[in-house]
Amino acid sequence: DTEVTQTPKHLVMGMTNKKSLKCEQHMGHRAMYWYKQKAKKPPELMFVYSYEKLSINESVPSRFSPECPNSSLLNLHLHALQPEDSALYLCASSSRSSSPYNEQFFGPGTRLTVL
Amino acid sequence: DAKTTQPNSMESNEEEPVHLPCNHSTISGTDYIHWYRQLPSQGPEYVIHGLTSNVNNRMASLAIAEDRKSSTLILHRATLRDAAVYYCTSYSGAGSYQLTFGKGTKLSVIP
Numbered sequence: 001d002t003e004v005t006q007t008p009k010h011l012v013m014g015m016t017n018k019k020s021l022k023c024e025q026h027m028g029h030r031a032m033y034w035y036k037q038k039a040k041k042p043p044e045l046m047f048v049y050s051y052e053k054l055s056i057n058e059s060v061p062s063r064f065s066p067e068c069p070n071s072s073l074l075n076l077h078l079h080a081l082q083p084e085d086s087a088l089y090l091c092a093s094s095s096r097s098s099s100p101y102n103e104q105f106f107g108p109g110t111r112l113t114v115l
Numbered sequence: 116d117a118k119t120t121q122p123n124s125m126e127s128n129e130e131e132p133v134h135l136p137c138n139h140s141t142i143s144g145t146d147y148i149h150w151y152r153q154l155p156s157q158g159p160e161y162v163i164h165g166l167t168s169n170v171n172n173r174m175a176s177l178a179i180a181e182d183r184k185s186s187t188l189i190l191h192r193a194t195l196r197d198a199a200v201y202y203c204t205s206y207s208g209a210g211s212y213q214l215t216f217g218k219g220t221k222l223s224v225i226p
Contacts, residue, residue: 004158031211042202042216043159055211090158097211100147101166104214106158 004107006091012113015081021110023074023091031097032074033104034066035090043090049074050097081114088112118142119203119217126223133190135220137203140184146207148179149214150188152199159202162188198224 004025013019023032030051035043048056049068063085065077074091088111092104119139127133139148147166151159163170163177165186170177176189190197200219206212 033213042219043214044216045213048211048213050211056208056213092158097213100145100206100208100212101164103149103161103164104151104159106151106160108156108158 004091004093004105006089006107006110008110009108010111010113012115013078013081014115015083017081018077018079020078021076021089021091021112023076023107024072025093025105026072027093027095027105028071029093029095029105030071031094031102032068033092033094033097034074034076035092035106037088037090037109039087047076048097055097078112081112083114086112086114118146118205118207118215119148121201121203121217121220123218124221124223126225127190127193128225129195130192133193133197133222135188135190135201135203135222136185137187137217138185139203139205142183142205143207144183146205148177148186149204149206150175150177151202151204151214151216152197153202153219154196154199162201164206193222193224195224195226198222 034046037043047066067075088109091107094102149164150162153159179186202219
């Protein structure tokens with residue numbers, strides 16, 4: 001199974017809501033990633049988890065809170081978002097983050113709209 | 116900041132070879148070059164990667180210049196399913212490597 005799944009596919013939320021995005025992989029990968037992609041732009045790295053520990057936080061605002069409960073799951077908790085946070089949120093995994101030649105497997109993304 | 120630059124768009128005829136260029140004159144000697152592509156409404160998909168020498172796999176070939184300031188992704192016979200945005204990325208870091216995506220080249224394939 002070489003698939004990364006993300007739920008939900010679409011999410012609409014108000015600026016006062018709290019919601020969570022979920023990502024799952026069963027490839028035994030120990031590195032997981034969150035990216036943000038605005039329309040017609042490339043993906044931008046947000047967070048990297050390595051062996052369930054946060055190893056990279058690309059200066060992401062605290063209204064985005066990642067969590068890695070186990071090696072297969074990655075969550076992104078959202079609260080008090082702004083309309084400019086509307087984007088496609090992509091999850092990815094790779095066997096390890098400490099190797100520069102491991103490919104990353106991406107999920108299809110969650111399309112988030114903040115009203 | 117992106118370490119790679121690519122043309123915004125390219126066109127190819129179906130079943131013709133396609134050469135997608137990428138400039139990466141500012142990457143360090145230990146940065147790998149990875150290529151990903153993103154089909155409409157999908158997440159990026161890995162295509163190929165390399166460091167110094169040319170590489171081939173079932174999807175494509177990667178030709179890296181000797182001075183490592185540029186590389187070219189080669190699709191040997193473009194099909195309609197190859198229409199996508201192709202990202203040339205640098206894979207760099209210390210301890211925890213991360214992908215830095217370029218702006219991408221939108222490839223259109225003409226039947």
